[in-house]
Amino acid sequence: MILKGFKQNSTKKHLSKLLNSRHVFLDEDKIASLGVIINIDETDDFESFRKLAEVMHVKQNKLKIIAFTSNKKEDISAWDVCFNPKDFSWNGKIKNKELQEFLDTPFDALISYYEQDVLALKVLTAASKSKFKIGVLQSDNRLNDFIIKTNLKQFDLFKNELIKYLNTFNKISNE
Template sequence: MILKVFKEKSNKKYLNKLLSERHVNVNDSKVESLGVIINIDEIDDFELFKKLADYIKVRPNKLKIIAFSEKKKDDLNSWDLCFNPKDFGWKGTINNMELQSFLDTEFDVLISYYKKEILEIKMITACSKAKFKIGILQTDERLNDLILKTNLNQFDLFKAEVVKYLTILNKIN
């Protein structure tokens, strides 16, 4: 129990370090790759994101969706990549090769679609090497470059806003 508290404290310190060193570099390069992080405990319809990627003309092989769950889920037959707190070590270390591979991919856009404030999922967003990060309003506004204030059940509104702002920023046609 005590070790869990120390581990969480070390990960919070690592997250704050990452966010304080982050430099936002928004350019007008077109969106060709898309990464999506969702909390499967809040929303489990990943087809929504496949449709969004198709709408903004991201090819299926350039789309990668990962899910996070606070509890271990063994019944996820259709889901490839689902992570939980056990995949994280001390000082922000990642204990899962597939998750590390996702974090090392330089996506043109990363969508963080979760509402619940969970340290590990925030670390995934912060550690990602994505060029442009889009997310739902969180208490820590340093996580994302574009923050949309929508509810999780308002995906059509979220999709419309993403398309609108990516068009304004000249990232899609």
């Protein structure tokens, strides 16, 4: 129990370090690749993100979705990558190779679609090499560059607002 507390504190320090060292890089490039982080304990609407990618003109091979569960079950096969707290070691280091590959991918945009205050999810959002980070309202507004305040159950509202603002920012291709 004490070791778990030490591990959590070291991960919080790592998260703070990641957030403080982040440099926001905004360019005029269109969004061609999209990463999505969801908490499967909150929502399991995988197909909505595929449809959102289509509306954003992101090709399916440029879309990568990962899911988090606080359960230790590995039998969720509908997701590209499903991870749990066991995939993290001390200082928030990632033990899962596929998860590390996701974080190292320089997506044009990353959507962090979760509300629960889960340290592992925050570390993933902060550690991602994505250029533009989008999320729903969370406890730490340093995690995302653009925040849309909606309830997770209101995905259509989130999608409509996101598309509206991405068009305003000229980030969606018209192809």
